[in-house]
Amino acid sequence: MSSYDVIIIGGGPGGLAAGIYAARAKLSTLIIEKSRVGGQAATTEEMENYPGFFQGTTGPQLTQAMYEHARHFGCQFCKDEVVDLELEGWEKVIVTKQGRYTAKAVIIATGAEPRTLGVKGEAELKGKGVSYCATCDADFFEDLEVVVVGNGDAAIEEAIYLTRFAAKVTIVVIHDEGVLDATKIIQERAFANEKIHFVWNSVLEEIKGDGIVQAVAIKNLKTGAVTELATDGVFIFVGTVPRTEFLRGKLDLDERGYIPTTELMETSVDGVYAVGDVRQKFLRQVVTAAADGAIAAVAAEKYIHEEENFRKEVLEKTKPVALMFWSPFHKESLAAVPVVEEVAAANAAKLDLVKIDTYRNQRIARRYGVEEMPALLLVKGGEVAGAVTGPMSRDSLEDLIKSI
Amino acid sequence: MLELDKENFAAEVLEAQGLVLVDFWSPKCEPCKALLPGLEELAGRYPAVKFAKLNILENRRLAIGQRVMGLPTILIYRDGEKVAELSQDFQIEDVEAKLKELSA
Ligand SMILES: Cc1cc2nc3c(=O)[nH]c(=O)nc-3n(C[C@H](O)[C@H](O)[C@H](O)COP(=O)(O)OP(=O)(O)OC[C@H]3O[C@@H](n4cnc5c(N)ncnc54)[C@H](O)[C@@H]3O)c2cc1C
Numbered sequence: 001m002s003s004y005d006v007i008i009i010g011g012g013p014g015g016l017a018a019g020i021y022a023a024r025a026k027l028s029t030l031i032i033e034k035s036r037v038g039g040q041a042a043t044t045e046e047m048e049n050y051p052g053f054f055q056g057t058t059g060p061q062l063t064q065a066m067y068e069h070a071r072h073f074g075c076q077f078c079k080d081e082v083v084d085l086e087l088e089g090w091e092k093v094i095v096t097k098q099g100r101y102t103a104k105a106v107i108i109a110t111g112a113e114p115r116t117l118g119v120k121g122e123a124e125l126k127g128k129g130v131s132y133c134a135t136c137d138a139d140f141f142e143d144l145e146v147v148v149v150g151n152g153d154a155a156i157e158e159a160i161y162l163t164r165f166a167a168k169v170t171i172v173v174i175h176d177e178g179v180l181d182a183t184k185i186i187q188e189r190a191f192a193n194e195k196i197h198f199v200w201n202s203v204l205e206e207i208k209g210d211g212i213v214q215a216v217a218i219k220n221l222k223t224g225a226v227t228e229l230a231t232d233g234v235f236i237f238v239g240t241v242p243r244t245e246f247l248r249g250k251l252d253l254d255e256r257g258y259i260p261t262t263e264l265m266e267t268s269v270d271g272v273y274a275v276g277d278v279r280q281k282f283l284r285q286v287v288t289a290a291a292d293g294a295i296a297a298v299a300a301e302k303y304i305h306e307e308e309n310f311r312k313e314v315l316e317k318t319k320p321v322a323l324m325f326w327s328p329f330h331k332e333s334l335a336a337v338p339v340v341e342e343v344a345a346a347n348a349a350k351l352d353l354v355k356i357d358t359y360r361n362q363r364i365a366r367r368y369g370v371e372e373m374p375a376l377l378l379v380k381g382g383e384v385a386g387a388v389t390g391p392m393s394r395d396s397l398e399d400l401i402k403s404i
Numbered sequence: 405m406l407e408l409d410k411e412n413f414a415a416e417v418l419e420a421q422g423l424v425l426v427d428f429w430s431p432k433c434e435p436c437k438a439l440l441p442g443l444e445e446l447a448g449r450y451p452a453v454k455f456a457k458l459n460i461l462e463n464r465r466l467a468i469g470q471r472v473m474g475l476p477t478i479l480i481y482r483d484g485e486k487v488a489e490l491s492q493d494f495q496i497e498d499v500e501a502k503l504k505e506l507s508a
Contacts (some may be wrong), residue, residue, distance in 0.1 A: 034495065036438030043434060060434055081495065097497065127474030127491025136433040136475045139461050140468065211471050233473065 004030045006300055007094050007103035009082045010243075012039020013286045014276025015109030016066040017293030022107075023075035025301045030103075031070070032096060034081035038063030039111050040240075040277070041286050043133045046157045050286050059135075062286070082110075085250050087269045090307065104307070105271045105300035108247070108259065109293065112240035112277040112284070117149065121207035122236075129213025129233045134158040137233070138165045144232035147172060147216050149204050155237035156182040156190050162235065163195040170197045170229065172204055172218055199229075207234055242278045254280050265296035270363055271303055306361055313354050315382040320351045320404050323377040325370045327359045333374035336392040340376060343397040350404060351378075376400070405447060406456040410466050416456060418484045423506060425499075427457040428467055428477040435492075436476040442496030450503055480506060 006022045008015045011033030022029040036042065044059040053062055071077070078096075086093035091102045114132035116122060122130055131137040138161065145168045148159040155171070162169050171190070173180065177200040180187050190196050199218055205226060206217040213233055219226045242257045252268035254260055258281075259267055259274040267274050275292035277284045314321045324340050326333035337355070344353035358365045358373065368377060368384065378386035378400055386403050388396050408416060408426065417424050427443055429436035447455040460467045460475065470479060470486075478499060480488040488502045 036434050038434060045432075126493075127477050127489075128471055129473045131474050132492075133433075133435075133475075136430070136435065137473065139430055139432070140464060140473045142464065212468075212473060 001100045003102045004028045006105045008107040010109035011037035012111045013041050014289035014293045017290035018107045018297045019070035019075035021294045021297030023073035030076045037067045045135050104304045107296050108274040109276050110243040110278050112242050115239045115241050141166045141233050143167050146233040147231045148235045150237035151180040153182045156186045172199050264299040321379045322353045324355045325375045330373050336374040408456050408458040423453040424481045426479045428472050430461045433475040
């Protein structure tokens, strides 16, 4: 079983950015990717909003550069699928189809996958004209006619891309005439494109075809009328769903399956971070996935450092340790510091003093259930053996030490 | 892996005896490229199966003729008959499982 400081699950832009930052910080880092690195970003040619890259840079080019960047700093890669995690202990276990790994910190960057419409014919005709990836499949539709479902940025950009191949692209839009969710600049391009046609106020009801797509049934939501449109292909871009099924019961997910995190990308489990599209967030793009990755890697580095220190200075000590929780912004705890230091110095032969500044590190206080400050725990052989909370008097401290 | 085109498709696939695996791919399809090393490895372990690939960019009509309109797609033929099909959301393990089942 190989051990790493940091294991990153998923090699999309979020995972790659985390890999660059972690490896550059000299943490031993492994990215486990089940398919090809680059994630969703590698499935689009139209990539023109990643800062600094706009003159014809494609998704695969951008993510390939990120991949080489991560390799350059020593990040390792492995092609495998993560199927389970054991997150309870200090060493987290990552179970893949082919093996097991351990890591001190885990960064989840499994992204999202296209949402399916769930209409009749969709599953049966997938790969037979029904597609979720324009760059993969556009070549089949040279001079043919296609339908695009969806009206966000991805849908409209991919529809524009498809006009380079198809003779006609019909976009089915659920909103009123002229209303698209896509950004203005993308809307304008679509409206100006002669190959693009719109069907407003409508949804796809069925995809028809005998072994290959032949037509779609489109329902008008205003009139209820269903019309059939002959087509050779259907491209579906109606949002995404997070890839978090394998995480159920392991950490907190929201009702849609996304992972809620703090500003430091921390999940509900210590030492486990989530970045990119898999996270509950406002904007799911390459630039935000990369930013998340950078934050998580730096937070993980700090976490590993603090926890290793804590283990060495507290948990693995043979001598008892007085663990004091204080904060520079908490008056009583500030007043207690010199008293505790004095008593500890007088008893230096019997015990060590370790102070935890809860302003900088809340995690350890949370783990020990410390809610009130100042607080002092006596730790023997890694276990809590006594406690004093509230205002600290010399006597209460001496009593605690006597109990050793 | 054997490279297929409209000149050799009939002879190498439709008129061939035994199992033939055809990988439909295109240079623009990233998931297809991700599968390739795994397929080459499988080809080494299943010598009784003929492994072939078809670039759809150059052979679009041929692919559509086999009712393939999405990538990645893998079709497996036995004695020229299509007996298995994997499309889009599949992993290399799924390909091997199919091969095992069909060679049994
Ligand atoms: C068609 C399309 C066009 C887009 N256009 C743009 C654009 O122009 N600009 C922009 O900024 N953004 C764009 N986006 C959005 C952008 O691609 C995503 O926001 C970004 O890729 C998210 O990165 P990520 O690393 O969070 O996840 P992803 O890119 O989804 O990568 C996740 C990776 O994790 C792997 N994985 C998942 N589960 C496992 C597992 N269990 N074990 C191992 N590996 C696993 C997956 O194979 C995948 O490679 C577009 C998206 C689409 C679909």
